[in-house]
Amino acid sequence: MGMETVTDSRGLRQRVAALRARGGRIAFVPTMGNLHAGHLELVRQARRLADHVVVSIFVNPAQFGPQEDYGNYPHTPERDRDALQETGADLLFLPGVAEIYPQGPDLTTIVEVPGLNRILEGEHRPTHFNGVTTVVAKLFNLVQPDVAVFGEKDYQQLLLIRRMVADLCMPVVITGVATMREADGLAMSSRNGYLSAAERALAPRLYAVLARVKTRVEADGEDVAVIEQDALRELAAAGFQPDYVSVRRQSDLAPPGPGDTALIALAAARLGPARLIDNIFISMA
């Protein structure tokens, strides 16, 4: 069966109803397009979890700050369509801005996850997560999936979506997928395309620094604040402009206490024109 593409909500609802009529479960993978192997891994996971796979490509203006890259964000719809078809998606939703925000992005009802939306990424991108949770809530209502798949690369986003779904009693199961990396460790990202050859050669240092943070925290002999400071210094010395390196609890991104065993180190840093984020899981024995 070929993959269908729809651009309007009415058409989407009709196609989803047709999939439902055939029985089985629907999995949903929301994206902003310019798909790479990380996105396609989410689609593969969706295939395993359900009978029908719906993917959306929508560059969501509401989650970009005024100085951010909304205007430059890469659009590659034809290539994306081929890749999705090949990976086994059944339906592609490719709406325009007016379809998702009929009154414009500034006049839409918003969905806000308080607290979590203001820390870490939210401190540096104060309007970002309200844009994410709002668009994902709208997409969930349009697609009405049984399960939706998100990447651990954007760990804070994954946690916010889980919180939104729990708080609003949304009948969808959220599944996380491990970060896909290039051979040198760099997390795959649509924004890696902004890097010059020299910056691209430097970029894997972000994950290398996180890997060292993990080793030192797991050795459990040092003050975490010292480890974080060293990591920030190392990134700055290498040519990054780091926003944060922070060790948190996996469950709620709160600072770790003495008994916490499931931790995560998260980092964000600008490198030339790109802002990169990454994370690594830490487990205390």
Ligand code: PAJ
């Ligand atoms: P986008 O950046 O296109 O990412 C879409 C999905 O792919 C997200 O769940 C993200 O975590 C996942 N992803 C990105 N890079 C990955 C990698 N290297 N390995 C595994 N998964 C990866 O995230 C968004 O779009 C938007 O915020 C969205 C949720 C679509 C709302 O607009």
